[in-house]
Structure formats: C-alpha cells, structure tokens
Amino acid sequence: EDQVTQSPEALRLQEGESSSLNCSYTVSGLRGLFWYRQDPGKGPEFLFTLYSAGEEKEKERLKATLTKKESFLHITAPKPEDSATYLCAVQASTDSWGKLQFGAGTQVVVTP
C-alpha cells in the first residue's frame, strides 16, 4: 500500500534558523513527488514537482531534493512569511495523472 509520512509534525524556528522537513514515501513506482504550501483556510499552493532520485529544485529560500525513499524540503534563513503547513504528496505510476496521496503535513512557525 502506498504511504507518505512527513516529519516532524510541527517545527518552530527562529527567523534565520535554517532547517529541513522530511517526506518518506512508499509507492509502487513513482510518477512524481509534489511539495505544496498551505495556509490556514486556503487551498494548497504548488511549490515543486520532483520526478527522479537525485533531482533538486529551488525557489527563493526553499530547496527540494529527492532520493528513492524520501524527499527533503530545506528552508534556508526562513522569514515569518514562510510560516505555513508544508504538504508532500506522491503520484504512483499505476495511478492516473493527478491522483495524489498526501502526507499529513509539517506545520512550520517562524518567529521574528
């Protein structure tokens, strides 16, 4: 059975304190791994898609990496506006495109 596990559940950071979020996955053939950011009461905002082990993508203070078993989202020198819940999702190659299985998310709070 496909599974997505995110850790930690919650993370409290000081402004400027870099850290990493983990997404471990078990899937029968990976079509893609997605990272989203979700603010309270809002829909997820697309960040990255990773397709193969060794791939890396960056956007401002965020960098996502992928191995065969997990993905990391690195937040470098975070600012308070980076506070959000970060969701990881996988799409299995056996599923139709767009059918994602989400992890429970990591809630990040960045304090000034």
Added chain:
Amino acid sequence: GAVVSQHPSRVICKSGTSVKIECRSLDFQATTMFWYRQFPKQSLMLMATSNEGSKATYEQGVEKDKFLINHASLTLSTLTVTSAHPEDSSFYICSARDMERLFFGSGTQLSVL
C-alpha cells in the same frame, strides 16, 4: 501560474439540504479535475476524479449518490453534497491539471447545522 477558482469559500446550511460547490480553471482548459476533502488537522483525501464529458470516478468509501459531480465543460466542475448532514462538515478543495502541474482552488468550508 495557473489559477483555479472555487466558489463559495464558505457555506453554512441546515441538515438535509443540498449544497453545490463550483470549481473553475480560469486560464487553462482542464479535461480532468479532482475533488479532495480535508478534516481539521488532517491531510487531503481524494474523493473523486472528475472527467469532462463522462462520469466521475469515485474513491473507495465515497458515496457517489451523496457527492454528485458534474464536469460539463473544460473549465468547470461542480460538486453537489446532497442531503447534507453534520458529518459532511469539512473543507472541500478542487484541483485541476495544467501541463505537468496540479493547481488547487482556495477551498470551501462547509458547515452543516
């Protein structure tokens, strides 16, 4: 980036009534849209896949007669929660595919009294 519009953002209804939620892709055509549900402090769970011009595909455990999906055009999918009950109260989110990315609407908070 692509924009997906969802309406309404919040709805409160009485038990037994039906509620319709709209999901529109504003600047692209989406042959496939997806409907998710999210309970507080939990992750998104896929409910169904909406296909333009054909019947929706429902995930296991989701009642197709309760959650009616219509995808009448390439830019619009609707989810109707029929005879809503308090246990249907949740955050409903739609998504649509644009190229190799999946974009989400802003969600609809449904509260059934």
